[in-house]
Amino acid sequence: MELEDILQRRKNYTFITGDALEILRKAPSNTIDCVITSPPYWQLREYDDNNNPKEIGNEPDFRQYVNKLTLVFNEVKRILTDQGSLWLNLGDKYNDKELMGMPWRVALNLIDSGWILRNDVIWDQMKGTQSCKDRLRDVYEHIFHFVKGKKYYYNHNEIRVSPARKPKKYNGELVSATGVSGKKYRRQIADSTVLSEEEKNAALKALEDTLADMEKGTIVDFRMTIRGQQRTYHSDSQNVSGRAKELAAKGYFILRMGANGHIPSDIWRIAPEDTWRADAHYAVFPEELLLNPIKATCPVDGIVLDPFSGTGSTVYTAVKLNRRGIGIDLSEQYNETAKKRMAYICKDLF
Numbered sequence: 001m002e003l004e005d006i007l008q009r010r011k012n013y014t015f016i017t018g019d020a021l022e023i024l025r026k027a028p029s030n031t032i033d034c035v036i037t038s039p040p041y042w043q044l045r046e047y048d049d050n051n052n053p054k055e056i057g058n059e060p061d062f063r064q065y066v067n068k069l070t071l072v073f074n075e076v077k078r079i080l081t082d083q084g085s086l087w088l089n090l091g092d093k094y095n096d097k098e099l100m101g102m103p104w105r106v107a108l109n110l111i112d113s114g115w116i117l118r119n120d121v122i123w124d125q126m127k128g129t130q131s132c133k134d135r136l137r138d139v140y141e142h143i144f145h146f147v148k149g150k151k152y153y154y155n156h157n158e159i160r161v162s163p164a165r166k167p168k169k170y171n172g173e174l175v176s177a178t179g180v181s182g183k184k185y186r187r188q189i190a191d192s193t194v195l196s197e198e199e200k201n202a203a204l205k206a207l208e209d210t211l212a213d214m215e216k217g218t219i220v221d222f223r224m225t226i227r228g229q230q231r232t233y234h235s236d237s238q239n240v241s242g243r244a245k246e247l248a249a250k251g252y253f254i255l256r257m258g259a260n261g262h263i264p265s266d267i268w269r270i271a272p273e274d275t276w277r278a279d280a281h282y283a284v285f286p287e288e289l290l291l292n293p294i295k296a297t298c299p300v301d302g303i304v305l306d307p308f309s310g311t312g313s314t315v316y317t318a319v320k321l322n323r324r325g326i327g328i329d330l331s332e333q334y335n336e337t338a339k340k341r342m343a344y345i346c347k348d349l350f
């Protein structure tokens with residue numbers, strides 16, 4: 001079986017033609033590191049020219065669609081390693097004027113069948129296509145990040161975004177990326193009528209240590225919260241916020257922004273791909289969309305699988321990032337396109 005070629009490292013990518021559920025059912029358990037996929041959306045497009053009854057997305061009732069996807073992702077859960085991740089891209093659908101909430105219908109079903117949802121990434125595609133006069137344009141889709149267990153592989157250092165601005169000296173004084181020098185905090189601590197002398201000394205020491213770290217370049221920015229001066233960010237209730245607990249116990253806390261950059265947010269502004277539209281495929285993944293999922297949740301040389309691989313974007317990007325890739329698609333024609341695309345990058349890579 002083609003899958004064996006990848007597992008035994010005889011090849012670093014493969015495309016398998018057939019029904020995702022049937023193929024996954026034959027695959028061994030606990031072998032795949034990461035699955036990234038965009039299944040056909042419900043009643044939105046027809047991909048196969050031959051009206052293949054196995055094609056997902058044409059079910060008359062949306063519940064059948066949700067159930068079919070749940071069966072596929074139950075198999076995905078079985079073949080993922082215990083530290084594996086699933087990234088699932090889904091778009092919504094209007095039915096008789098009503099927004100269906102399809103991505104969440106599927107996501108909630110997956111949660112109910114044992115998946116742990118870690119993120120709902122909003123993919124802001126920036127431009128919508130339709131021109132409706134009685135509602136807003138739709139410009140986003142969901143990318144859900146699911147894991148199998150609480151201890152999963154996640155290399156956050158691979159996806160950190162470098163801070164746009166660094167600390168600078170103004171008139172001999174070091175000022176953080178967003179203009180914080182510590183002067184205001186020093187004054188607030190000294191003038192405080194609610195901190196004890198001991199708390200004041202500890203707060204000042206923590207502030208000076210933080211400024212020293214900024215001078216050394218290990219952090220680029222910070223914020224200090226002092227009892228009686230600033231509020232905690234989320235809640236003052238100690239039951240809700242760990243920060244509120246810290247504030248109550250010590251009289252202050254400091255949030256430090258490291259020089260290694262920050263973790264990307266859960267809103268991704270990425271324009272949809274249209275380069276491979278010449279091959280008559282819709283909904284091609286832009287390469288940029290795949291970078292963070294692959295880098296963060298598949299180790300180098302690990303295996304990325306896309307059970308609805310279309311033109312093979314997931315496999316293509318995985319191989320480019322030194323991972324192994326497996327694509328499954330019902331359509332022979334799309335797999336041929338994917339193989340052509342791979343030949344195109346492989347000539348640069350190998």
Ligand SMILES: C[S@@+](CC[C@H](N)C(=O)[O-])C[C@H]1O[C@@H](n2cnc3c(N)ncnc32)[C@H](O)[C@@H]1O
Pocket residue numbers: 018019020021037038039040041047048054055056281282283284285286307308309310311312313314328329330331334
């Ligand atoms: C949204 S497209 C995926 C596009 C892909 N992300 C890309 O970058 O090209 C969904 C794909 O699912 C395939 N498909 C539909 N039903 C399927 C099934 N039962 N098993 C496997 N693939 C299926 C379609 O042929 C189509 O290529």
